Amino acid sequence: MLDFLKRIVFTCVVTAGFSEFAFAETSACPEETVISSIQFEGLEHTKSRVVERELLNKAGSPFSAEKFELEKRRLQDLDLFTEISAGCEGGNLTYHFKEIFRWIPAPAGKTTERDGLMLGLALANLNVLGEDIRAEVQFRTSTRHFLDNNEYAFYASSPYLFGTPLGWNFEFSHTDSYDDIRGYYDNSWLWDLDLDYKFMPHLYILGTLVGRNLKNAAFLPEFGAGFAFDYRDSKIDTRKGIYYEYMMTHVGAGDNQDSDCDVSDGESCEGMGGENYWELLTDARAYYSVSRFVTGATALVRYRPGDVKFYDYFSHGGVNSYRGRYGDSKRLGAHEALLNLEERFILLDRQPASILGVNFFYGVQLVAGLDGSLLWSSGRPxxxxxxxxxxxxVHLVVPAVDRLRFEVGYSPDRGEPKFFFGMIEKVSTSRWRSR
Known part of the structure; x- marks a missing residue:
């Protein structure tokens, strides 16, 4: 693996010397050219309205290169294209696209604190009906407990619903796994619908509705609402901007089942009990770029007043929470705060590529940072x-899973380095790592 990474870094250093930020070439349109018409080329599977709603340059207005750069970031967010460029012939503005592969029959994977690396099979369609709807089915099993800790899932999501800016994400999953961190057998079914409505250009109204059926515990409903201010230049691979979210969610309804079993004996617990608590969530992120350097500062705080059972306690340790230790049963809590300061160097920006007619992109970033972890169950931390x-x-930027993360963490209290592999941005996986 180390030799593989060395070859990647060497190749990227050489390439970076000849190509800086070459994911999409700059528009060939002269500044202030009045746009008489807009056309699209290369949209074989994507409907034109999916692209039109992301554009800032409009017919009848002067062309702006600054707006075009913002458009590229918004169009990259769709995760549908490997190349985006524009050119003018007179006042006719033409956008050129090369679409990414739609169907992905491929290995599926993720990393969790309790199961470690999970691998399996997936079939995904990134652009159902050409409407920027992503649908995916997956089976994954833990490499630590092969075919004993399993997960089955269906996901579907889109930033629009019937043409309105109502983003939605639906998940239906089944977990069949022993949780050796919290000490119980997780045989559960989960239905999760998350919504975000673009109320104003940078203000979103959020909602969530969840049903969780956990064996030996009560049925656990969840419902919540909140808001988010989003001034980021891009939701994926953000370079500049801020994001602030506040969410209030109620979990469970309580029941009369009292759990008096010893969860450390390795046996499943009969009657683990229901829950009845509120979760007050704050998610703050800020990013700033200078040349190839991107500085990011994030904070995720979740405070849970009420009756939180052991099976929903947070655990800190791993690529998705705190990179100074591996997750274990010695550090659990009902409330958490995850703090991070990270510096990224864009060694190789997103580059288009094609193998046997399959279009994709790739990029490489070097990262270094500081992790802070607060975990407690009562009172003040x-x-x-x-x-x-x-x-x-090293982070490899790739389609569909956003990025592959190869990281080494070191805590002075632990005295030895910890090696981690993860997928997707940590700011995302930190939110749902317990699921």
Whole structure:
């Protein structure tokens, strides 16, 4: 693996010397050219309205290269194209696209604190009916407990619903796994619908509705609402901007089942009990770029007043939470705060590529940062509840899963490096890592 990464880095350093930020070439249109018409080329599977709603340059207005750069970031967010460029002939503005592959029969994977690396099979369509709807079915099993800890899932999502800016994400999953961190057998079914409505250009109204059926516990409903201010230049691979979200969610309804079993004996617990608590979530992110350097600062805080059972306690340790230790049963809590300061160097920006007619993109980033972790169950957190670590690594930017993360973390309290592999941005996986 180390030799593989060395070859990638060497290749990227050489390539970077000849191509800077070459994912999409700059528009060939002269500034202030009045746009008489707009046309699209290369949309074989994507409907034109999917692209039109992301454009800032409009017919009848002067062309702006600055708007075009913002358009490229928004169009990259769709995760549908490997190349985006524009050219003018007179006042006719033409956008050129090369579409990414739609169907992905491929290995599926993710990393969790309790199961470690999970691998399996997936079949995904990134652009159902050409409407920017992503649908995916997956089977995954833990490499640590092969074919014993399993997960089956169906996902579907889109940023629009029937032409309105109502983003939605639906998940239906089944988990069949022993949780050796919290000490119980997780045989559960989950239905999850998350909504975000673009109320104003940078203001979103959020909602969530969840049903969870956990064996030996009560049925656990969840419902919540919140808001988010989003001033990022892109939701994927953000370079500049801020994001702030506040969400209030109620979990469970409580029941009369009381759990008095010893969860450390390795046996499943009969009557683990229901829950009845509120979750107050704050998610803040800020990014700033100078040349190839991107600085990011994030904070995720979840406070849960009420009756939280052991099976929903947070655990810190791993690529999705705190990179100074591996997850274990020694550090659990009902409330958490994850703090991060990260510096990224864009070694190779997103590059289009094609193999046997399959279009995709790739990029390489070097990262280094600081992780802070607060985990507690009652009262106010103190220094005994805090841990800190430094980390560094290489991120490969790829389609569908956003990025592959190879990282090494070190905590002075632990005294030895920890090696991690993960997928997708940590700011995303931190939100749903317990599922």
């Amino acid at each position: 103190g220094w005994d509840d805090y841990e800190g670590a430094i980390y560094g690594g």
